[in-house]
Each structure stands twice: as structure tokens, then as C-alpha cells.
Amino acid sequence: MFSSTLQQSIKFGSSVYVVLLELSKEMREIQLLIIDEKVSSLAAKMSLPMILFIMFPILALVGGPGVIRMVAIWS
Numbered sequence: 583m584f585s586s587t588l589q590q591s592i593k594f595g596s597s598v599y600v601v602l603l604e605l606s607k608e609m610r611e612i613q614l615l616i617i618d619e620k621v622s623s624l625a626a627k628m629s630l631p632m633i634l635f636i637m638f639p640i641l642a643l644v645g646g647p648g649v650i651r652m653v654a655i656w657s
Contacts, residue, residue: 584605587601587605
């Protein structure tokens with residue numbers, strides 16, 4: 583992509599500077615799209631670890647004393 587664009591610019595006598603600016607802009611946009619796709623898939627990947635390492639310990643902290651009292655009452 584880079585070399586063919588540069589060859590066309592030289593062959594047809596257009597400004598290499600403008601062509602390189604446009605090419606770098608396109609490359610930045612592609613990189614941002616790739617990063618955006620990775621970030622959007624990260625939320626789905628993080629749901630299971632968040633449930634395992636955050637939700638279950640909170641439930642144990644909140645419900646643990648009640649379970650201990652119920653066991654003490656029933657025994």
C-alpha cells in the first residue's frame with residue numbers, strides 16, 4: 583500500500599507530502615478502529631472474572647453472618 587501509493591505519486595508528479603499525509607491519516611484511522619474493536623470485546627471477556635472475583639466475595643461478606651447465625655440457631 584505504501585510503496586504503490588508512493589510510486590503513483592512519483593509517476594504522476596503529484597506531491598509526495600500530501601500523499602503521505604493522507605496515507606498516515608488512513609493508517610491512524612485503521613489503528614483506532616482496531617483498538618476500538620478490542621476495547622468493545624473486552625467488556626464481554628471481563629464479565630466472568632468480575633462475577634467470580636467481586637460478586638461472590640461480596641455475597642459471602644453480606645450473607646456469611648446470617649448463615650452463621652442460622653446454623654447456630656438450628657444446632
